[in-house]
Amino acid sequence: MTRYNFAYLNEQTKKMIRRALLKAIAIPGYQVPFASREMPMPYGWGTGGVQVTASILTADDVLKVIDQGADDTTNAVSIRKFFKKTAEVRTTEVTEDASVIQTRHRIPETPLREDQILVYQVPIPEPLRFLEPRETETRKMHAYEDYGLMHVKLYEDISQHGHIATTYAYPVSVEGRYVMDPSPTPKFDNPKMNDCPALQLFGAGREKRIYAVPPYTRVVSLDFEDHPFEVQQWDAPCELCGARDTFLDEVITDDAGGRMFVCSDTDYCSKRQAESEAAE
Amino acid sequence: MQTIINQTGISASTAGFDQEALASARNFRLIMDAMARPGNIVRLGLQKQPVGKMSAGSQMVALTLCDHETPVLLDTSLGEEPVEEFFRFHCGSSLVDDPSKAMFAFLSGVPDADMLSAFSVGTPAYPDRSTTLVIEVDGFDSQPDKGLALSGPGIRNVHYLQVSGIDAHFWKWWPGNASRFPLGVDAILVSDDAIVALPRTVKLMEIA
Numbered sequence: 358m359t360r361y362n363f364a365y366l367n368e369q370t371k372k373m374i375r376r377a378l379l380k381a382i383a384i385p386g387y388q389v390p391f392a393s394r395e396m397p398m399p400y401g402w403g404t405g406g407v408q409v410t411a412s413i414l415t416a417d418d419v420l421k422v423i424d425q426g427a428d429d430t431t432n433a434v435s436i437r438k439f440f441k442k443t444a445e446v447r448t449t450e451v452t453e454d455a456s457v458i459q460t461r462h463r464i465p466e467t468p469l470r471e472d473q474i475l476v477y478q479v480p481i482p483e484p485l486r487f488l489e490p491r492e493t494e495t496r497k498m499h500a501y502e503d504y505g506l507m508h509v510k511l512y513e514d515i516s517q518h519g520h521i522a523t524t525y526a527y528p529v530s531v532e533g534r535y536v537m538d539p540s541p542t543p544k545f546d547n548p549k550m551n552d553c554p555a556l557q558l559f560g561a562g563r564e565k566r567i568y569a570v571p572p573y574t575r576v577v578s579l580d581f582e583d584h585p586f587e588v589q590q591w592d593a594p595c596e597l598c599g600a601r602d603t604f605l606d607e608v609i610t611d612d613a614g615g616r617m618f619v620c621s622d623t624d625y626c627s628k629r630q631a632e633s634e635a636a637e
Numbered sequence: 638m639q640t641i642i643n644q645t646g647i648s649a650s651t652a653g654f655d656q657e658a659l660a661s662a663r664n665f666r667l668i669m670d671a672m673a674r675p676g677n678i679v680r681l682g683l684q685k686q687p688v689g690k691m692s693a694g695s696q697m698v699a700l701t702l703c704d705h706e707t708p709v710l711l712d713t714s715l716g717e718e719p720v721e722e723f724f725r726f727h728c729g730s731s732l733v734d735d736p737s738k739a740m741f742a743f744l745s746g747v748p749d750a751d752m753l754s755a756f757s758v759g760t761p762a763y764p765d766r767s768t769t770l771v772i773e774v775d776g777f778d779s780q781p782d783k784g785l786a787l788s789g790p791g792i793r794n795v796h797y798l799q800v801s802g803i804d805a806h807f808w809k810w811w812p813g814n815a816s817r818f819p820l821g822v823d824a825i826l827v828s829d830d831a832i833v834a835l836p837r838t839v840k841l842m843e844i845a
Contacts (some may be wrong), residue, residue, distance in 0.1 A: 363658035383836035500761035
């Protein structure tokens with residue numbers, strides 16, 4: 358630790374963020390305002406998640422960073438490098454080996470454990486924002502548990518498209534009280550948030566909000582009795598590892614309309630490929 | 638309590654953290670783990686001498702979380718010179734007498750019902766603007782089917798907890814606190830260097 362304070366942020370900033378994190382855990386799903394700092398990366402590149410990670414990281418942690426499920430994309434690589442440099446923590450691409458996982462919009466396919474923490478980068482933490490632009494009003498709606506508008510939005514999906522067409526940032530109800538934006542994860546991942554053994558923390562840097570889902574907490578995707586919540590399904594398995602139960606990305610392979618579907622979770626996919634090679 | 642006057646003339650009644658950044662990070666992770674898993678007995682581990690009546694655990698909570706932005710209330714038994722000096726010197730916190738103004742209250746025991754109900758529970762718009770109580774107790778145990786059965790977020794099924802040296806009226810008061818969710822105060826019970834956190838979401842059942 359020569360040129361930076363441990364994990365970049367100064368101690369007073371970390372104290373402030375840590376207090377916000379404790380309140381967020383005590384009030385699951387409620388967005389705690391915090392004095393978000395300027396970070397050496399632009400808003401939209403995970404400044405909220407980075408500040409949360411910096412405030413919870415200890416010297417013994419092993420950090421994994423994923424961007425749309427992948428460990429090797431720009432955002433993931435640069436954040437991993439950032440903490441390697443400023444906190445000198447060990448890093449990994451293997452979900453099982455990580456104690457802290459910072460993620461942009463995916464939950465790993467490998468089930469998480471009690472001794473792991475998942476940190477989400479959140480662009481817009483307010484699930485009601487596109488329905489009601491005024492913060493003064495959305496704050497009241499949360500206070501009065503007035504979530505009718507969200508159900509109207511989902512209903513309008515059904516009346517227009519015949520089904521709920523929201524596929525990411527699909528709103529959830531946390532422990533039967535706060536409606537929460539699970540960050541723009543595909544709705545495929547929503548069921549993994551429910552009763553999860555790992556602590557889930559959410560940081561929104563530009564919007565200056567922190568929220569949390571404690572372990573073993575009820576997280577229910579909003580739906581209707583006659584239009585129950587459903588996750589995406591694919592017609593074909595992953596072309597690389599053959600998994601049928603994972604979230605698949607469409608990859609364009611040439612300029613003649615060629616495409617393939619592969620797991621978005623690169624660690625899970627490469628592990629499955631290695632296993633099947635070993636079995637042969 | 639012996640006060641040491643060092644050569645700079647600053648009376649450092651006790652040490653703060655060695656290597657603040659690393660120690661506070663480690664302590665915070667343990668405190669956060671306690672808050673995320675209510676009822677779990679978490680040992681903070683560092684050996685520190687008590688300051689006045691403030692245990693090592695309470696000191697570490699204060700060093701990790703309190704600063705000039707957090708008004709602190711000390712009860713009359715804790716509010717002696719060495720403890721006040723600890724907060725002024727290490728945390729820079731202002732010390733307040735009005736429970737509703739305190740972000741943290743460090744208490745040598747459970748205060749009376751009037752004071753318990755005077756702490757800030759936050760507002761419907763900002764339920765996070767509430768007091769966190771840090772209460773000294775004698776000890777913890779977690780024998781199955783005894784004492785208190787805790788449930789709620791952070792707890793898989795049920796967690797059993799026994800707390801010694803705590804006034805029974807705290808447990809009578811707690812369900813009222815929890816029933817106001819999302820308003821309410823959160824508590825951290827401390828014995829020596831061990832802590833147990835009780836966020837406002839915790840539901841309690843007393844077992845005979």
